[in-house]
Amino acid sequence: MDYETVVGLEVHVELATKTKIFCGCGTGFGAEPNTQVCPVCSGMPGSLPVFNKEVARFAALAGLALNCEINRRNVFDRKNYFYPDLPKAYQISQLYQPICRNGFLEIGGGKKIGIHEIHMEEDAGKLLHDPWEDCSNIDYNRCGVPLIEIVSEPDFRSAGEVVDYLERLREILLYLGVSDCKMQEGSMRADINLSVRPSGAAEFGVRTEMKNMNSFKAIYRAVEFEAKRQTELIDAGGRVTQETRRWDDNKEASFSMRSKENAQDYRYFPDPDLLALDLSEEFIEEIRANMPESAASKRSRFTGELGLSAYDAGVLTAEKPLCDLFERTSALCGNPKEAANLIIVEICRLIKEDAATTEDACRRVAPESLAALIKMITGGEINRTVGKDALAAIFREQADPEEYVRERNLLIVNDAGLIDEVIDRVLEANEKSVADFRAGKEKAFGFLVGQAMKELKGTANPGAVNGALKKRLGQ
Numbered sequence: 330m331d332y333e334t335v336v337g338l339e340v341h342v343e344l345a346t347k348t349k350i351f352c353g354c355g356t357g358f359g360a361e362p363n364t365q366v367c368p369v370c371s372g373m374p375g376s377l378p379v380f381n382k383e384v385a386r387f388a389a390l391a392g393l394a395l396n397c398e399i400n401r402r403n404v405f406d407r408k409n410y411f412y413p414d415l416p417k418a419y420q421i422s423q424l425y426q427p428i429c430r431n432g433f434l435e436i437g438g439g440k441k442i443g444i445h446e447i448h449m450e451e452d453a454g455k456l457l458h459d460p461w462e463d464c465s466n467i468d469y470n471r472c473g474v475p476l477i478e479i480v481s482e483p484d485f486r487s488a489g490e491v492v493d494y495l496e497r498l499r500e501i502l503l504y505l506g507v508s509d510c511k512m513q514e515g516s517m518r519a520d521i522n523l524s525v526r527p528s529g530a531a532e533f534g535v536r537t538e539m540k541n542m543n544s545f546k547a548i549y550r551a552v553e554f555e556a557k558r559q560t561e562l563i564d565a566g567g568r569v570t571q572e573t574r575r576w577d578d579n580k581e582a583s584f585s586m587r588s589k590e591n592a593q594d595y596r597y598f599p600d601p602d603l604l605a606l607d608l609s610e611e612f613i614e615e616i617r618a619n620m621p622e623s624a625a626s627k628r629s630r631f632t633g634e635l636g637l638s639a640y641d642a643g644v645l646t647a648e649k650p651l652c653d654l655f656e657r658t659s660a661l662c663g664n665p666k667e668a669a670n671l672i673i674v675e676i677c678r679l680i681k682e683d684a685a686t687t688e689d690a691c692r693r694v695a696p697e698s699l700a701a702l703i704k705m706i707t708g709g710e711i712n713r714t715v716g717k718d719a720l721a722a723i724f725r726e727q728a729d730p731e732e733y734v735r736e737r738n739l740l741i742v743n744d745a746g747l748i749d750e751v752i753d754r755v756l757e758a759n760e761k762s763v764a765d766f767r768a769g770k771e772k773a774f775g776f777l778v779g780q781a782m783k784e785l786k787g788t789a790n791p792g793a794v795n796g797a798l799k800k801r802l803g804q
């Protein structure tokens with residue numbers, strides 16, 4: 330029988346707020362374990378949460394970008410469960426009145442994936458299993474880091490659609506600045522709900538859930554695998570059980586973890602420690618009016634207004650730090666084409682050579698330096714080879730381009746007297762080549778130009794050297 334795959338996603342995104350959702354602790358990734366904790370986020374009895382309004386701002390921003398309705402009245406609910414990484418034994422989340430509802434995200438081919446809701450909640454801590462000591466350690470730094478959970482409708486029909494959506498979603502959130510969306514660091518992670526049904530059937534099948542997937546590749550494989558597993562199970566006369574499964578990317582297989590819990594299991598109830606949060610019209614309108622530009626809009630502006638190719642616009646927007654560097658540089662030097670070129674060809678090459686991350690590389694290259702360098706190249710002060718070397722020095726040593734060129738005497742020599750002087754020396758030292766040239770060997774001319782350029786340390790204008798040499802040889 331033919332089956333259709335049906336997928337719905339729950340995507341957790343850690344928000345880029347400086348402090349946690351209900352206390353003033355920092356949220357930076359990679360700090361020493363248990364150094365970013367206080368009585369509130371470590372669940373001490375008697376402590377009280379205070380809501381961080383930035384969380385609502387980021388959540389509403391994401392909701393507006395995803396075409397959602399924003400609920401003016403927001404309520405927080407307790408989701409009760411015990412786990413060692415959750416010291417309060419309940420998570421504060423939103424069940425009944427999430428901040429955003431009824432949105433959509435358009436994927437390839439114009440298909441709209443419905444967004445059921447976006448709600449705000451707090452993250453849990455992290456359990457670190459130590460196989461050497463045979464014990465588990467708990468890091469509470471992540472407790473209380475704000476999350477939004479973006480719940481889609483079961484609108485996906487293939488692994489390709491799922492990954493397409495996630496890539497677009499990630500790009501949107503990144504450019505909004507609401508999250509760094511680093512899947513490796515867990516700041517964006519997806520739960521895959523998947524069922525299959527006979528093609529043409531009206532009802533959905535029973536679904537399974539695979540939680541906390543943190544790479545697009547693994548997600549693609551997991552969707553394909555789970556659809557196949559369910560199909561084969563049904564074809565063999567079996568029935569899919571509603572359960573949570575764990576995807577093991579090394580084994581390329583999923584394993585049953587536990588039967589699926591229902592909302593009742595969590596004994597949700599409105600959190601009595603927090604007041605309802607009423608968002609004003611002004612608050613929403615202010616967010617709407619100051620929406621950062623999306624990557625898609627940047628791409629069409631780069632190809633339209635700035636005259637870049639679609640390929641270049643794609644490369645520049647593929648990673649936000651690169652895009653920021655490009656925009657700041659071209660604003661400073663007024664030459665977007667040169668800026669795009671240097672970044673795409675030279676900086677991307679340097680990134681590869683040094684195996685650097687784009688983020689790190691873009692921190693090292695000051696837009697001011699890049700813009701100054703571009704001005705020197707386009708103003709004919711230095712040639713491109715020198716420009717390349719100077720760029721490598723900017724990249725590797727944060728060199729100041731003007732100083733770099735000045736200290737090494739690399740300004741282009743347009744001084745005709747100096748060029749003639751050098752040519753005289755070269756001709757004297759290479760009598761054989763001069764004779765060869767006179768005997769009709771064209772190659773000898775190139776050699777002589779090369780020698781002169783070398784003496785001038787590559788800083789002469791090759792056209793000027795060519796002309797002067799021709800004149801001197803009576804051509």
Ligand code: ADP
Pocket residue numbers: 335336337338339480481482483484522523524533534535536590591592
């Ligand atoms: P829960 O809160 O128990 O996880 P929800 O009803 O909120 O359940 O749905 C969670 C996700 O599962 C949503 O993204 C939804 O689109 C998806 N989903 C629901 N039913 C199915 C189904 N039969 N097949 C695939 N996905 C489904």
Ligand code: MG
Pocket residue numbers: 339520538
């Ligand atoms: Mg779920």
Ligand code: ZN
Pocket residue numbers: 349352353354365366367368369370371473
């Ligand atoms: Zn705290």
